[in-house]
Amino acid sequence: xxxxxxxxxxxxxxxxxxxxxxxxxxxxxxxxxxxxxxxxxxxxxxxxxxxxxxxxxxxxxxxxxxxxxxxxxxxxxxxxxxxxxxxxxxxxxxxxxxxxxxxxxxxxxxxxxxxxxxxxxxxxxxxxxxxxxxxxxxxxxxxxxxxxxxxxxxxxxxxxxxxxxxxxxxxxxxxxxxxxxx
Numbered sequence: 001x002x003x004x005x006x007x008x009x010x011x012x013x014x015x016x017x018x019x020x021x022x023x024x025x026x027x028x029x030x031x032x033x034x035x036x037x038x039x040x041x042x043x044x045x046x047x048x049x050x051x052x053x054x055x056x057x058x059x060x061x062x063x064x065x066x067x068x069x070x071x072x073x074x075x076x077x078x079x080x081x082x083x084x085x086x087x088x089x090x091x092x093x094x095x096x097x098x099x100x101x102x103x104x105x106x107x108x109x110x111x112x113x114x115x116x117x118x119x120x121x122x123x124x125x126x127x128x129x130x131x132x133x134x135x136x137x138x139x140x141x142x143x144x145x146x147x148x149x150x151x152x153x154x155x156x157x158x159x160x161x162x163x164x165x166x167x168x169x170x171x172x173x174x175x176x177x178x179x180x181x182x
Contacts, residue, residue, distance in 0.1 A: 007083075007131055009066040016123050019116060021069040021081065024062050028070050031077035031108075032062040040109040044145040046166065067128070071107070071120045078116060079107030081124045083137065101128070103139045103175070105151075112147070118154050125155065129177035136176040143169045 013022035024032070033054045035041055042048035063070075067083035082104040103125070107117050128137065139157050141148035149171065157173030164170070 007066045007128075010127055014069070014123050014127055016119050018073060019078075019120055019123070020072040021120055021123055021127075022072060024064060024068065024070050026061050028077055029058055029060060029062055031070075032080065033058055035080060035106045035108060038109065041106055044142045044148065044168075067101075069120070069124055071116065073111070073116065077108075078111040079105060079120065081105045081120050083124060083128050101132075101135060101137050103137050103155075117151055121151065121155055125175065125177070134177060136174050139173045139175065141171050141173075142166075143171050 013020050033051065036049045036054055037051040039048045069081045070077050071079040071081055083101050084104060085101060103121065105117055105121055125137065139152050141152060143149065143162065152173045155175060157175045160172045160174045162169055162171055
């Protein structure tokens, strides 16, 4: 596996037909707090986080690391996409072998059902495949999260396994970009 710490930040924001994926700025703090405090967003993530805790914990500029993207539509934050190091301690050895990076995403409920998550995650995975060619990505979701299961299928993730955790059935999928010829 490639050293995930060597992941370079894109030299410019990633643009799609409708969206911009960019580094976070101070102006994004309120939107990041809103995402994490939303009961709808937190439904399959253990519930919303208390807003007062988020106000204390979220830094002035949240998510300052390569692989953490603000998703912007017409200049407004509608979500985030993260490509983060896979937490090998959390899932055990068998699942840890699936990939070194985990895809995560959060979108405000007003943005649901319009294809923005598919568009943003596709762009982020494309950037990742160029930055770390051939490196697989994992995605976890509860099987009860029908929207997330559909998104995983659209993005090309294939089921690796299902397991019980947090009192619910979890799904682990793997996405493997085609490595360029050597």
